[in-house]
Amino acid sequence: MKQIFALFIILLTAGSCGSGVKKEKSSNEETAQKTLAVTNYPLFFFTQQIAGDKFEVLFPVPADIDPAFFEPGADVVSTYQSAEMIFINGAGYESWVDKVSLPQRKIVNTTAKVSDQYIQERGMSHSHGPDGEHDHAETAFTTWLDQSIALEQAKLINETLKETYPESSELFDANFKALEEELTALDTQMDLAFSSWADASVSASHPVYQYLGARYGLHIHSEHWEPGQKLESDEVNTFIGSLHHNDSQLMLWEGEPHPETRKLLEDADVKVVVFLPCGNIPAQGDYLTTMKQNLESLDMVDE
Amino acid sequence: MKDSIYLAYRYLTYNRVRSLVLTFSVAIIIFLPVGLKRLISESEDQMLARANSTPxxxxxxxxxxxxxxxxxxxxxxxxxxxxxxxxxxxxxxxxxxxxxxxxxxxxxxxxxxxxxxxxxxxxxxxxxxxxxxxxxxxxxxxxxxxxxxxxxxxxxxxxxxxxxxxxxxxxxxxxxxxxxxxxxxxxxxxxxxxxxxxxxxxxxxGHGHQDLVQVNDPTIVLERSDSTVTAGAKLFMYNQIDPENIDQFHFxxxxxxxxxxxxxxxxxxxxxxxxxxxxxxxxxxxxxxxVPTLVVDNLLQSIFRIKQIFNSVFVIVGLAVSLIFGLVIALSLRLRKDELYTMFTIGSGRSKIAQIIGMELLLLVVISALISGIMYYITGFFIDEFMNAFII
Incomplete structure (x- = not known):
């Protein structure tokens, strides 16, 4: 009798343990966050702002790498594969997408609806073998520097999230509305800030400001200079020689130039402005504060 | 009963060639229609399952x-x-x-x-x-x-x-x-x-090759201008993609x-x-x-027609084999006339003799059925081969 009673107690205990595990599992399932993945910081910011805390937004690009030139390894690809949705910038920004395997129906090209505004740039063409000549035409990809395109990108993220998770539509709409106001205000501020440079000769250290130029009426000539790179005076002189001397000169840099390069340029009356494209996570602040900081830098040289 | 089975068994093993021929003939006749039916119906099930799961x-x-x-x-x-x-x-x-x-x-x-x-x-x-x-x-x-x-x-x-x-x-x-x-x-x-x-x-x-902007070997780069590079056949093309050369691959x-x-x-x-x-x-x-189901259904209709032809052939062949089987039994009984007479004279009744002969036939049929059962089982492993050879 005692043995039967002991067996009954054991079975009862085992049963209650089992149900406890089950409860914990279902509670985990409930609290498990849905994951969304993005390929650059502006998309990370927009998605995070719209989706809110209910979603985990993954941006698996190391902070010291420009996401435009990122080549993901198998582990990063696996992170993207596991996400429920992948927001990409498009416009040829993620050249690596052609070389990896991602679930096509999870990929959302955020510039798909504004593809008619893509800016094409001819790249180097080459030929070998029987295929004949072929060129790698390049599309300018820093689309978000045109704040109207940035707003379209955010709008598409909002629409896609609403379509996929209709139960959270109201939250997405409310969050998007706040972001829309910020981006619209930023667009107006940029328009105003660059209006005084419309007739000026504007240069860029790197060809990343095409959409900025197109939106805010700037005629930008681009070099291929790296921010930390110390330029030789001959190189700077050749550049200065190519400028129209009657115009006021502005040069946008995607990072702080080498002190000697800055001095050479400023000595030649070229106003140097660090205008961060913000492709990766900024050292301080967020997308909006970085763009405002860019405009403040512009205002300072304006004065 | 046991002695009848023993005598039947001894008789079959003594005339093993004749017994084997008869056993396999009967086994094949039993197996062919059921084996083919299995091949066709399982192929059909597999094909329809694959088609049905593809909208x-x-x-x-x-x-x-x-x-x-x-x-x-x-x-x-x-x-x-x-x-x-x-x-x-x-x-x-x-x-x-x-x-x-x-x-x-x-x-x-x-x-x-x-x-x-x-x-x-x-x-x-x-x-x-x-x-x-x-x-x-x-x-x-x-x-x-x-x-x-x-x-x-x-x-x-x-x-x-x-x-x-x-x-x-x-x-x-x-x-x-x-x-x-x-x-x-x-x-x-x-x-x-x-x-x-x-x-x-x-x-x-799409392919991967040495970066033409970096290559300076004149035997590789035949012509270079500001916007164009022309390379010769000596240009090294990668035949494996690895982390080191993946950025050189392009479409x-x-x-x-x-x-x-x-x-x-x-x-x-x-x-x-x-x-x-x-x-x-x-x-x-x-x-x-x-709609794959409709296409596969159409394909299977043709196979059904072939199956019906086969079934008719099997009925005729089965009938012929049964007749031959009967003839072989009748002839062997005639050949065993002396043996049966000896059994009779040493005291075996007519019913006992009939029981021994019946047991021989039963053993033959049981062994044939076992062999055809084994063949039927083995057939299950050849469904894919059958589909590849005769259907797809």
Missing amino acids: LIAGKKGSPTDLVINTLYFQQEKIETLTMEYAAILDETGFGYSIPIMSSYSARGFPIVGTSLDYFDFRDLSPESGRLFGVVGECVIGSNVARRLDIQAGDSLISSPESFFDFAGVYPLKMDVVGVLGHSNTPDDDAIFVDVKTTWIIMGL HGDINSYPITSIIFIPENQKASTLLRGRIESGEIDNQIV
């Missing part, structure tokens, strides 16, 4: 049977290709989603199937070891491929050249095996899966114009399926879309 297949206009067989069983008949753009056109209809299939190449006798990751979700396939492909140049193999070629995750496979006589053609691609799929008892077990972009590299539409032109053999389309619901078929059949959207 729609889109492809270039041509033979629907070839299109379905290529898409479901990866039999690489030459079928016309459509472009990747067509998948986007179907997706834009909003009726469901497309899974591209590019099945034209092979490696060591197994088909290379270019597709997207959605295929694995759709077929509910997952790797038993390793992982699914992540970058171009990687492949995932079916369980039968792994077993027959004795390879596993971490090994490599080289694509077979399209033509051995095309020396200037596309180089074979050495693919990294990154996973082995669990056994599914479907044609997926006999396939090598890669990203569809990898098949385009195998085709030569020429618009990927949307690249070929695929077919599209598996997964409609959201029956209404979406009907609407899409209507649009394509009315010519609003180009090319053809087929």
